Amino acid sequence: MITNMKSQYRVVSDDKLATLKKRENNLFQQRTPKSKETFERAQKMLLNGVPMPWMGDWGTSHPLFVEKASGNRVTDIDNNEYLDFCLGDTGAMFGHSPEPTAVAVAEQVRNGITTMLPTERALWIGSELSRRFGLPFWQVAMTATEANRYVIRTCRALTKRPKVLVMNECYHGSLDESLPHIGPDGKIELRTDYDSNPGIAKNALTRVVEFNDLASLERELAFKDVACVLAEPIMTNCGMVLPEPGYHEKLRELCTRYGSFLVIDETHTFSTGPGGYTAAFGLKPDFITLGKSIAGGIPVAVYGFTSKIAEKINSTFGRKSVSDPMGIGGTLSGNAFAIRAMEATLKEVATSEAFERMIAGQNRLSDGLEAVLKKHAIPWSVTRSGARCEMQFMPQLPVNGSEAKAHFDWELMYYTHLYLANRGVLITPFHNMMLVPPMATDVDIDRIVQLWDDCMAELVTPAHIQGLVCNSDRCPKASN
Numbered sequence: 001m002i003t004n005m006k007s008q009y010r011v012v013s014d015d016k017l018a019t020l021k022k023r024e025n026n027l028f029q030q031r032t033p034k035s036k037e038t039f040e041r042a043q044k045m046l047l048n049g050v051p052m053p054w055m056g057d058w059g060t061s062h063p064l065f066v067e068k069a070s071g072n073r074v075t076d077i078d079n080n081e082y083l084d085f086c087l088g089d090t091g092a093m094f095g096h097s098p099e100p101t102a103v104a105v106a107e108q109v110r111n112g113i114t115t116m117l118p119t120e121r122a123l124w125i126g127s128e129l130s131r132r133f134g135l136p137f138w139q140v141a142m143t144a145t146e147a148n149r150y151v152i153r154t155c156r157a158l159t160k161r162p163k164v165l166v167m168n169e170c171y172h173g174s175l176d177e178s179l180p181h182i183g184p185d186g187k188i189e190l191r192t193d194y195d196s197n198p199g200i201a202k203n204a205l206t207r208v209v210e211f212n213d214l215a216s217l218e219r220e221l222a223f224k225d226v227a228c229v230l231a232e233p234i235m236t237n238c239g240m241v242l243p244e245p246g247y248h249e250k251l252r253e254l255c256t257r258y259g260s261f262l263v264i265d266e267t268h269t270f271s272t273g274p275g276g277y278t279a280a281f282g283l284k285p286d287f288i289t290l291g292k293s294i295a296g297g298i299p300v301a302v303y304g305f306t307s308k309i310a311e312k313i314n315s316t317f318g319r320k321s322v323s324d325p326m327g328i329g330g331t332l333s334g335n336a337f338a339i340r341a342m343e344a345t346l347k348e349v350a351t352s353e354a355f356e357r358m359i360a361g362q363n364r365l366s367d368g369l370e371a372v373l374k375k376h377a378i379p380w381s382v383t384r385s386g387a388r389c390e391m392q393f394m395p396q397l398p399v400n401g402s403e404a405k406a407h408f409d410w411e412l413m414y415y416t417h418l419y420l421a422n423r424g425v426l427i428t429p430f431h432n433m434m435l436v437p438p439m440a441t442d443v444d445i446d447r448i449v450q451l452w453d454d455c456m457a458e459l460v461t462p463a464h465i466q467g468l469v470c471n472s473d474r475c476p477k478a479s480n
Protein backbone atom coordinates (compact mmCIF):
# COMPACT_ATOMS: atom_id res chain seq x y z
CA MET A 1 0.00 0.00 0.00
CA ILE A 2 1.31 3.45 -0.93
CA THR A 3 1.22 5.55 2.18
CA ASN A 4 3.12 8.67 1.16
CA MET A 5 0.31 10.27 -0.84
CA LYS A 6 -0.76 13.65 0.35
CA SER A 7 -3.82 15.67 -0.61
CA GLN A 8 -3.19 19.25 -1.63
CA TYR A 9 -6.18 20.04 0.61
CA ARG A 10 -4.55 18.69 3.77
CA VAL A 11 -5.77 21.50 6.09
CA VAL A 12 -3.11 20.81 8.73
CA SER A 13 0.64 21.26 8.90
CA ASP A 14 2.81 18.13 8.81
CA ASP A 15 4.25 18.96 12.23
CA LYS A 16 0.91 19.37 13.87
CA LEU A 17 -0.39 16.19 12.31
CA ALA A 18 2.68 14.29 13.55
CA THR A 19 2.17 15.59 17.12
CA LEU A 20 -1.51 14.71 17.18
CA LYS A 21 -0.81 11.30 15.69
CA LYS A 22 1.70 10.55 18.42
CA ARG A 23 -0.85 11.42 21.09
CA GLU A 24 -3.52 9.25 19.47
CA ASN A 25 -1.12 6.33 19.04
CA ASN A 26 -0.29 6.47 22.74
CA LEU A 27 -3.96 6.57 23.61
CA PHE A 28 -4.64 3.60 21.34
CA GLN A 29 -1.91 1.57 23.04
CA GLN A 30 -3.33 2.41 26.46
CA ARG A 31 -6.87 1.49 25.48
CA THR A 32 -6.03 -1.80 23.78
CA PRO A 33 -3.30 -3.66 25.74
CA LYS A 34 -4.82 -7.11 25.20
CA SER A 35 -5.09 -6.60 21.44
CA LYS A 36 -1.48 -5.43 21.45
CA GLU A 37 -0.25 -8.44 23.40
CA THR A 38 -2.31 -10.83 21.23
CA PHE A 39 -0.88 -9.25 18.09
CA GLU A 40 2.64 -9.77 19.43
CA ARG A 41 1.93 -13.46 20.16
CA ALA A 42 0.32 -13.88 16.75
CA GLN A 43 3.57 -12.95 14.98
CA LYS A 44 4.83 -16.45 15.74
CA MET A 45 2.19 -18.31 13.75
CA LEU A 46 0.27 -15.87 11.53
CA LEU A 47 2.04 -13.92 8.82
CA ASN A 48 2.38 -10.38 10.21
CA GLY A 49 0.12 -11.34 13.10
CA VAL A 50 -3.18 -11.58 11.21
CA PRO A 51 -5.07 -14.36 9.40
CA MET A 52 -5.33 -12.30 6.20
CA PRO A 53 -3.44 -9.17 5.12
CA TRP A 54 -6.24 -6.59 5.16
CA MET A 55 -6.90 -7.22 8.84
CA GLY A 56 -3.56 -5.62 9.58
CA ASP A 57 -4.15 -2.63 7.33
CA TRP A 58 -6.24 -0.35 9.52
CA GLY A 59 -3.46 2.17 10.01
CA THR A 60 -3.23 1.39 13.72
CA SER A 61 -0.07 0.14 15.41
CA HIS A 62 -1.80 -3.20 15.95
CA PRO A 63 -5.22 -4.45 14.89
CA LEU A 64 -8.13 -4.62 17.28
CA PHE A 65 -8.86 -8.24 18.12
CA VAL A 66 -12.62 -8.71 18.24
CA GLU A 67 -14.49 -10.38 21.07
CA LYS A 68 -17.95 -10.07 19.52
CA ALA A 69 -20.02 -8.07 17.08
CA SER A 70 -23.77 -7.60 17.11
CA GLY A 71 -25.99 -5.14 15.25
CA ASN A 72 -23.91 -1.99 14.79
CA ARG A 73 -21.65 -2.66 17.78
CA VAL A 74 -18.23 -4.33 17.87
CA THR A 75 -16.51 -5.18 21.15
CA ASP A 76 -12.77 -5.79 21.25
CA ILE A 77 -10.96 -8.13 23.64
CA ASP A 78 -10.10 -5.17 25.88
CA ASN A 79 -13.86 -4.71 26.28
CA ASN A 80 -13.98 -1.44 24.35
CA GLU A 81 -17.23 -1.04 22.45
CA TYR A 82 -17.31 0.56 18.99
CA LEU A 83 -20.11 1.97 16.91
CA ASP A 84 -19.46 0.35 13.57
CA PHE A 85 -19.77 2.29 10.30
CA CYS A 86 -17.31 -0.02 8.52
CA LEU A 87 -19.50 -3.12 8.84
CA GLY A 88 -16.88 -5.51 7.53
CA ASP A 89 -16.43 -3.28 4.47
CA THR A 90 -20.03 -4.04 3.46
CA GLY A 91 -20.02 -7.74 4.45
CA ALA A 92 -22.14 -6.85 7.48
CA MET A 93 -24.05 -4.00 5.82
CA PHE A 94 -27.31 -4.97 7.55
CA GLY A 95 -25.63 -5.20 10.95
CA HIS A 96 -23.59 -7.99 12.54
CA SER A 97 -25.23 -11.38 12.99
CA PRO A 98 -28.74 -10.33 11.95
CA GLU A 99 -31.15 -12.37 14.05
CA PRO A 100 -33.18 -14.03 11.23
CA THR A 101 -29.96 -15.12 9.49
CA ALA A 102 -28.46 -16.37 12.76
CA VAL A 103 -31.58 -18.42 13.60
CA ALA A 104 -31.84 -19.90 10.10
CA VAL A 105 -28.20 -20.95 9.85
CA ALA A 106 -28.22 -22.36 13.39
CA GLU A 107 -31.03 -24.68 12.31
CA GLN A 108 -29.48 -25.51 8.95
CA VAL A 109 -26.10 -26.33 10.42
CA ARG A 110 -27.68 -29.40 12.07
CA ASN A 111 -29.52 -30.45 8.90
CA GLY A 112 -26.69 -30.72 6.43
CA ILE A 113 -24.22 -28.06 5.50
CA THR A 114 -23.08 -29.21 2.10
CA THR A 115 -24.09 -32.16 -0.10
CA MET A 116 -23.22 -30.96 -3.62
CA LEU A 117 -26.95 -31.21 -4.33
CA PRO A 118 -29.44 -28.35 -4.53
CA THR A 119 -32.06 -27.57 -1.93
CA GLU A 120 -35.55 -26.44 -2.92
CA ARG A 121 -34.96 -23.10 -1.28
CA ALA A 122 -32.59 -22.19 -4.12
CA LEU A 123 -35.63 -21.69 -6.37
CA TRP A 124 -36.93 -18.92 -4.18
CA ILE A 125 -33.49 -17.30 -4.21
CA GLY A 126 -33.43 -17.31 -8.02
CA SER A 127 -36.90 -15.76 -8.29
CA GLU A 128 -36.23 -13.21 -5.58
CA LEU A 129 -32.98 -12.08 -7.21
CA SER A 130 -34.81 -11.81 -10.55
CA ARG A 131 -37.57 -9.78 -8.95
CA ARG A 132 -35.07 -7.42 -7.34
CA PHE A 133 -32.41 -7.06 -10.02
CA GLY A 134 -34.37 -7.77 -13.20
CA LEU A 135 -32.16 -10.56 -14.61
CA PRO A 136 -33.87 -13.95 -14.99
CA PHE A 137 -31.07 -16.50 -14.42
CA TRP A 138 -28.78 -16.83 -11.39
CA GLN A 139 -25.86 -18.89 -10.13
CA VAL A 140 -24.24 -19.00 -6.73
CA ALA A 141 -20.56 -18.61 -5.88
CA MET A 142 -18.75 -18.15 -2.58
CA THR A 143 -17.21 -14.69 -2.87
CA ALA A 144 -17.65 -11.68 -5.11
CA THR A 145 -14.15 -12.24 -6.48
CA GLU A 146 -15.20 -15.71 -7.52
CA ALA A 147 -18.46 -14.49 -9.06
CA ASN A 148 -16.51 -11.97 -11.12
CA ARG A 149 -14.03 -14.65 -12.16
CA TYR A 150 -16.80 -16.97 -13.39
CA VAL A 151 -18.53 -14.18 -15.25
CA ILE A 152 -15.32 -13.09 -16.95
CA ARG A 153 -14.66 -16.69 -17.93
CA THR A 154 -18.17 -17.03 -19.34
CA CYS A 155 -17.88 -13.79 -21.28
CA ARG A 156 -14.60 -14.88 -22.81
CA ALA A 157 -16.02 -18.25 -23.73
CA LEU A 158 -19.12 -16.80 -25.35
CA THR A 159 -17.45 -13.96 -27.23
CA LYS A 160 -14.17 -15.77 -27.97
CA ARG A 161 -12.46 -12.52 -27.04
CA PRO A 162 -9.58 -12.37 -24.55
CA LYS A 163 -9.79 -8.99 -22.86
CA VAL A 164 -11.62 -7.41 -19.98
CA LEU A 165 -12.14 -3.68 -19.76
CA VAL A 166 -12.15 -2.11 -16.29
CA MET A 167 -12.23 1.42 -14.88
CA ASN A 168 -9.04 3.01 -13.63
CA GLU A 169 -8.58 2.54 -9.84
CA CYS A 170 -11.38 -0.01 -9.66
CA TYR A 171 -11.49 -2.98 -7.33
CA HIS A 172 -13.42 -6.14 -8.10
CA GLY A 173 -11.54 -8.58 -5.87
CA SER A 174 -8.11 -10.10 -6.32
CA LEU A 175 -8.54 -10.90 -10.03
CA ASP A 176 -5.44 -10.42 -12.14
CA GLU A 177 -7.60 -8.84 -14.84
CA SER A 178 -8.89 -6.05 -12.62
CA LEU A 179 -5.66 -5.05 -10.89
CA PRO A 180 -3.91 -3.12 -13.70
CA HIS A 181 -4.39 0.63 -13.79
CA ILE A 182 -3.40 3.58 -15.93
CA GLY A 183 0.15 4.56 -15.01
CA PRO A 184 1.53 8.09 -14.84
CA ASP A 185 2.72 7.88 -18.46
CA GLY A 186 -0.73 6.81 -19.64
CA LYS A 187 0.34 3.19 -20.12
CA ILE A 188 -1.53 0.29 -18.54
CA GLU A 189 0.46 -1.22 -15.71
CA LEU A 190 0.00 -2.77 -12.33
CA ARG A 191 -0.56 -0.34 -9.50
CA THR A 192 2.70 0.68 -7.89
CA ASP A 193 1.91 -1.34 -4.80
CA TYR A 194 1.69 -4.48 -6.97
CA ASP A 195 4.16 -3.81 -9.74
CA SER A 196 7.08 -5.59 -8.13
CA ASN A 197 4.95 -8.64 -7.43
CA PRO A 198 5.59 -11.35 -10.04
CA GLY A 199 2.67 -13.31 -8.54
CA ILE A 200 0.23 -11.01 -10.30
CA ALA A 201 -0.16 -11.36 -14.06
CA LYS A 202 0.59 -8.09 -15.82
CA ASN A 203 -1.66 -6.22 -18.16
CA ALA A 204 -1.94 -8.52 -21.19
CA LEU A 205 -5.62 -9.21 -20.74
CA THR A 206 -6.87 -5.86 -19.55
CA ARG A 207 -7.93 -2.60 -21.10
CA VAL A 208 -8.37 0.28 -18.67
CA VAL A 209 -10.19 3.57 -19.10
CA GLU A 210 -11.25 6.30 -16.72
CA PHE A 211 -14.80 6.17 -15.36
CA ASN A 212 -17.05 8.77 -17.05
CA ASP A 213 -14.72 8.92 -20.08
CA LEU A 214 -16.90 7.74 -22.95
CA ALA A 215 -14.49 8.69 -25.73
CA SER A 216 -11.75 6.44 -24.31
CA LEU A 217 -14.26 3.72 -23.67
CA GLU A 218 -15.35 3.76 -27.30
CA ARG A 219 -11.76 3.88 -28.53
CA GLU A 220 -10.84 0.75 -26.51
CA LEU A 221 -14.01 -1.19 -27.32
CA ALA A 222 -13.47 -0.50 -31.01
CA PHE A 223 -10.54 -2.97 -30.92
CA LYS A 224 -13.28 -5.59 -30.65
CA ASP A 225 -11.20 -7.81 -28.41
CA VAL A 226 -13.08 -7.00 -25.19
CA ALA A 227 -15.19 -9.86 -23.87
CA CYS A 228 -16.77 -7.71 -21.19
CA VAL A 229 -16.71 -4.38 -19.43
CA LEU A 230 -16.60 -5.01 -15.69
CA ALA A 231 -17.72 -1.93 -13.76
CA GLU A 232 -19.26 -0.84 -10.54
CA PRO A 233 -22.19 1.50 -11.24
CA ILE A 234 -20.60 3.95 -8.80
CA MET A 235 -16.93 3.51 -8.10
CA THR A 236 -16.64 2.74 -4.40
CA ASN A 237 -13.07 1.62 -3.89
CA CYS A 238 -11.06 4.77 -4.60
CA GLY A 239 -13.20 7.07 -2.57
CA MET A 240 -16.54 7.27 -4.32
CA VAL A 241 -17.01 8.39 -7.91
CA LEU A 242 -20.53 8.98 -9.20
CA PRO A 243 -21.54 8.57 -12.85
CA GLU A 244 -22.21 11.71 -14.82
CA PRO A 245 -25.71 12.11 -16.27
CA GLY A 246 -26.22 9.80 -19.25
CA TYR A 247 -23.03 7.80 -18.59
CA HIS A 248 -24.70 4.47 -17.95
CA GLU A 249 -27.00 4.72 -20.97
CA LYS A 250 -24.02 5.38 -23.21
CA LEU A 251 -21.94 2.63 -21.57
CA ARG A 252 -24.75 0.18 -22.33
CA GLU A 253 -25.05 1.42 -25.90
CA LEU A 254 -21.31 1.16 -26.59
CA CYS A 255 -21.07 -2.36 -25.17
CA THR A 256 -23.88 -3.46 -27.47
CA ARG A 257 -22.40 -1.67 -30.47
CA TYR A 258 -18.98 -3.29 -30.09
CA GLY A 259 -20.16 -6.75 -29.02
CA SER A 260 -18.86 -6.71 -25.42
CA PHE A 261 -20.93 -7.88 -22.49
CA LEU A 262 -21.69 -5.39 -19.74
CA VAL A 263 -21.08 -6.73 -16.23
CA ILE A 264 -22.25 -4.57 -13.35
CA ASP A 265 -20.64 -5.41 -10.01
CA GLU A 266 -23.18 -4.59 -7.30
CA THR A 267 -21.11 -5.94 -4.42
CA HIS A 268 -20.90 -2.56 -2.73
CA THR A 269 -23.68 -0.67 -4.50
CA PHE A 270 -26.29 -3.12 -3.23
CA SER A 271 -26.37 -0.42 -0.55
CA THR A 272 -28.36 1.74 -3.02
CA GLY A 273 -31.59 -0.19 -2.49
CA PRO A 274 -33.23 -3.65 -2.49
CA GLY A 275 -32.32 -4.20 -6.17
CA GLY A 276 -29.02 -2.37 -5.99
CA TYR A 277 -28.09 0.55 -8.21
CA THR A 278 -29.34 -1.45 -11.23
CA ALA A 279 -32.96 -1.42 -10.11
CA ALA A 280 -32.82 2.06 -8.59
CA PHE A 281 -31.50 3.62 -11.80
CA GLY A 282 -32.91 1.24 -14.44
CA LEU A 283 -29.58 -0.15 -15.72
CA LYS A 284 -29.67 -2.91 -18.30
CA PRO A 285 -26.56 -5.05 -17.77
CA ASP A 286 -25.95 -8.45 -19.33
CA PHE A 287 -24.57 -9.77 -16.03
CA ILE A 288 -24.74 -8.65 -12.40
CA THR A 289 -22.32 -9.87 -9.75
CA LEU A 290 -22.91 -9.43 -6.05
CA GLY A 291 -21.36 -10.75 -2.87
CA LYS A 292 -20.46 -9.75 0.69
CA SER A 293 -23.75 -8.78 2.40
CA ILE A 294 -26.22 -10.88 0.39
CA ALA A 295 -26.24 -13.60 3.07
CA GLY A 296 -25.81 -11.35 6.11
CA GLY A 297 -22.02 -11.83 6.18
CA ILE A 298 -21.90 -15.58 5.52
CA PRO A 299 -19.65 -16.08 2.47
CA VAL A 300 -22.03 -16.24 -0.48
CA ALA A 301 -22.02 -14.46 -3.81
CA VAL A 302 -24.33 -14.60 -6.82
CA TYR A 303 -24.26 -13.72 -10.46
CA GLY A 304 -27.20 -13.19 -12.76
CA PHE A 305 -27.59 -12.96 -16.52
CA THR A 306 -30.11 -12.63 -19.31
CA SER A 307 -32.15 -15.42 -20.94
CA LYS A 308 -30.19 -14.91 -24.13
CA ILE A 309 -26.95 -15.60 -22.29
CA ALA A 310 -28.45 -18.66 -20.58
CA GLU A 311 -29.41 -20.03 -24.00
CA LYS A 312 -26.00 -19.24 -25.41
CA ILE A 313 -24.25 -21.01 -22.52
CA ASN A 314 -26.31 -24.12 -23.10
CA SER A 315 -25.95 -24.08 -26.87
CA THR A 316 -22.19 -23.56 -26.53
CA PHE A 317 -21.44 -26.03 -23.76
CA GLY A 318 -24.35 -28.44 -23.71
CA ARG A 319 -26.98 -28.44 -20.98
CA LYS A 320 -25.83 -31.50 -19.02
CA SER A 321 -22.22 -30.68 -18.33
CA VAL A 322 -22.10 -26.96 -17.90
CA SER A 323 -19.65 -26.72 -15.05
CA ASP A 324 -16.70 -28.67 -16.34
CA PRO A 325 -16.16 -27.21 -19.81
CA MET A 326 -16.83 -23.74 -18.48
CA GLY A 327 -14.24 -24.03 -15.75
CA ILE A 328 -16.64 -23.03 -13.01
CA GLY A 329 -15.74 -24.64 -9.73
CA GLY A 330 -16.39 -24.18 -6.02
CA THR A 331 -17.31 -27.45 -4.31
CA LEU A 332 -19.00 -25.64 -1.45
CA SER A 333 -20.76 -22.98 -3.53
CA GLY A 334 -24.55 -22.95 -3.33
CA ASN A 335 -24.54 -25.35 -0.38
CA ALA A 336 -27.59 -25.71 1.85
CA PHE A 337 -26.13 -23.53 4.57
CA ALA A 338 -25.27 -20.70 2.16
CA ILE A 339 -28.68 -20.82 0.49
CA ARG A 340 -30.44 -20.81 3.85
CA ALA A 341 -28.40 -17.80 5.00
CA MET A 342 -29.23 -15.94 1.80
CA GLU A 343 -32.92 -16.81 2.02
CA ALA A 344 -33.25 -15.54 5.57
CA THR A 345 -31.28 -12.40 4.77
CA LEU A 346 -33.26 -11.53 1.66
CA LYS A 347 -36.63 -12.37 3.25
CA GLU A 348 -36.22 -10.75 6.62
CA VAL A 349 -33.12 -8.57 6.78
CA ALA A 350 -32.38 -6.82 3.47
CA THR A 351 -35.96 -5.59 3.21
CA SER A 352 -37.27 -2.39 1.63
CA GLU A 353 -37.93 -1.04 5.14
CA ALA A 354 -34.33 -1.73 6.16
CA PHE A 355 -33.06 0.15 3.10
CA GLU A 356 -35.35 3.09 3.87
CA ARG A 357 -33.85 3.36 7.34
CA MET A 358 -30.32 2.97 6.03
CA ILE A 359 -30.72 5.63 3.37
CA ALA A 360 -32.40 8.06 5.76
CA GLY A 361 -29.54 7.45 8.21
CA GLN A 362 -26.95 8.08 5.52
CA ASN A 363 -28.61 11.37 4.59
CA ARG A 364 -28.55 12.46 8.22
CA LEU A 365 -24.88 11.50 8.41
CA SER A 366 -23.92 13.22 5.15
CA ASP A 367 -25.84 16.37 6.07
CA GLY A 368 -24.03 16.38 9.41
CA LEU A 369 -20.62 15.92 7.81
CA GLU A 370 -21.26 18.67 5.28
CA ALA A 371 -22.25 20.99 8.12
CA VAL A 372 -18.97 20.15 9.89
CA LEU A 373 -16.97 20.98 6.76
CA LYS A 374 -18.82 24.24 6.36
CA LYS A 375 -18.42 25.17 10.02
CA HIS A 376 -14.65 24.78 9.86
CA ALA A 377 -14.37 26.12 6.28
CA ILE A 378 -12.71 22.89 5.19
CA PRO A 379 -12.47 22.46 1.40
CA TRP A 380 -13.48 18.78 1.31
CA SER A 381 -16.62 17.09 0.07
CA VAL A 382 -19.00 14.31 1.00
CA THR A 383 -20.09 11.88 -1.70
CA ARG A 384 -23.29 10.04 -0.94
CA SER A 385 -25.27 7.25 -2.50
CA GLY A 386 -27.82 4.94 -0.90
CA ALA A 387 -26.63 3.85 2.53
CA ARG A 388 -22.97 4.82 2.02
CA CYS A 389 -21.10 8.07 2.03
CA GLU A 390 -17.49 9.12 1.81
CA MET A 391 -15.54 12.04 3.17
CA GLN A 392 -13.19 13.05 0.34
CA PHE A 393 -10.17 15.28 0.82
CA MET A 394 -11.04 17.48 -2.14
CA PRO A 395 -13.53 20.29 -2.71
CA GLN A 396 -15.26 18.91 -5.80
CA LEU A 397 -16.66 15.43 -6.26
CA PRO A 398 -14.17 13.39 -8.31
CA VAL A 399 -15.15 12.40 -11.87
CA ASN A 400 -12.80 9.45 -12.14
CA GLY A 401 -10.38 7.20 -10.30
CA SER A 402 -7.28 9.27 -11.08
CA GLU A 403 -8.82 12.41 -9.70
CA ALA A 404 -10.02 10.62 -6.57
CA LYS A 405 -6.60 9.04 -6.07
CA ALA A 406 -4.78 12.33 -6.57
CA HIS A 407 -6.43 13.57 -3.38
CA PHE A 408 -5.79 10.50 -1.28
CA ASP A 409 -3.89 11.16 1.91
CA TRP A 410 -3.17 8.00 3.86
CA GLU A 411 -1.54 9.73 6.81
CA LEU A 412 -4.35 12.20 7.30
CA MET A 413 -6.97 9.55 6.70
CA TYR A 414 -5.51 7.10 9.17
CA TYR A 415 -5.17 9.86 11.73
CA THR A 416 -8.90 10.58 11.50
CA HIS A 417 -9.71 6.86 11.70
CA LEU A 418 -7.51 6.49 14.76
CA TYR A 419 -9.10 9.53 16.41
CA LEU A 420 -12.55 8.02 15.84
CA ALA A 421 -11.49 4.54 17.02
CA ASN A 422 -10.04 5.94 20.24
CA ARG A 423 -13.47 7.42 20.92
CA GLY A 424 -15.42 4.29 20.05
CA VAL A 425 -16.24 4.59 16.35
CA LEU A 426 -14.98 2.48 13.42
CA ILE A 427 -15.02 3.47 9.77
CA THR A 428 -13.70 1.65 6.71
CA PRO A 429 -9.93 1.47 6.33
CA PHE A 430 -8.32 2.24 2.93
CA HIS A 431 -10.65 5.20 2.42
CA ASN A 432 -13.21 7.28 4.30
CA MET A 433 -16.32 5.26 3.63
CA MET A 434 -19.11 5.19 6.18
CA LEU A 435 -21.99 2.79 5.78
CA VAL A 436 -25.20 3.15 7.80
CA PRO A 437 -26.93 -0.08 8.91
CA PRO A 438 -30.68 -0.26 9.61
CA MET A 439 -30.26 -0.31 13.39
CA ALA A 440 -28.14 2.87 13.59
CA THR A 441 -30.09 5.38 15.64
CA ASP A 442 -30.03 9.15 15.26
CA VAL A 443 -27.97 9.21 18.46
CA ASP A 444 -25.40 6.87 16.87
CA ILE A 445 -25.22 9.01 13.75
CA ASP A 446 -24.99 12.24 15.68
CA ARG A 447 -22.17 10.69 17.70
CA ILE A 448 -19.93 10.13 14.68
CA VAL A 449 -20.76 13.58 13.30
CA GLN A 450 -19.82 15.12 16.65
CA LEU A 451 -16.53 13.23 16.65
CA TRP A 452 -15.67 14.44 13.13
CA ASP A 453 -16.51 17.93 14.36
CA ASP A 454 -14.23 17.58 17.41
CA CYS A 455 -11.48 16.04 15.31
CA MET A 456 -11.63 18.84 12.73
CA ALA A 457 -11.81 21.57 15.37
CA GLU A 458 -8.51 20.41 16.78
CA LEU A 459 -6.83 19.35 13.55
CA VAL A 460 -7.47 22.19 11.17
CA THR A 461 -5.18 25.16 11.06
CA PRO A 462 -7.25 28.13 9.77
CA ALA A 463 -4.17 29.75 8.27
CA HIS A 464 -3.57 26.58 6.33
CA ILE A 465 -7.04 26.57 4.82
CA GLN A 466 -6.69 30.07 3.42
CA GLY A 467 -4.12 28.93 0.89
CA LEU A 468 -6.21 26.03 -0.39
CA VAL A 469 -7.88 27.38 -3.48
CA CYS A 470 -9.87 25.11 -5.75
CA ASN A 471 -9.43 25.85 -9.43
CA SER A 472 -11.90 23.32 -10.75
CA ASP A 473 -15.15 24.63 -12.19
CA ARG A 474 -16.79 21.75 -10.36
CA CYS A 475 -15.91 23.23 -6.97
CA PRO A 476 -18.82 24.50 -4.93
CA LYS A 477 -18.93 28.28 -5.07
CA ALA A 478 -18.61 30.03 -1.73
CA SER A 479 -21.98 31.23 -0.47
CA ASN A 480 -22.07 34.55 1.34
Ligand SMILES: Cc1ncc(COP(=O)(O)O)c(C=O)c1O
Nearest residue numbers: 143144145171172173265267268
Ligand atom coordinates in the same frame (compact mmCIF):
# COMPACT_ATOMS: atom_id res chain seq x y z
C1 LIG B 1 -16.92 -3.91 -5.96
C2 LIG B 1 -16.26 -5.14 -5.40
N1 LIG B 1 -16.35 -6.29 -6.06
C3 LIG B 1 -15.79 -7.42 -5.59
C4 LIG B 1 -15.08 -7.41 -4.42
C5 LIG B 1 -14.46 -8.67 -3.92
O1 LIG B 1 -15.13 -9.14 -2.79
P1 LIG B 1 -14.55 -10.38 -2.00
O2 LIG B 1 -13.22 -9.94 -1.47
O3 LIG B 1 -15.55 -10.63 -0.92
O4 LIG B 1 -14.44 -11.49 -2.95
C6 LIG B 1 -14.95 -6.23 -3.70
C7 LIG B 1 -14.19 -6.18 -2.44
O5 LIG B 1 -14.01 -5.18 -1.81
C8 LIG B 1 -15.55 -5.06 -4.20
O6 LIG B 1 -15.45 -3.89 -3.57
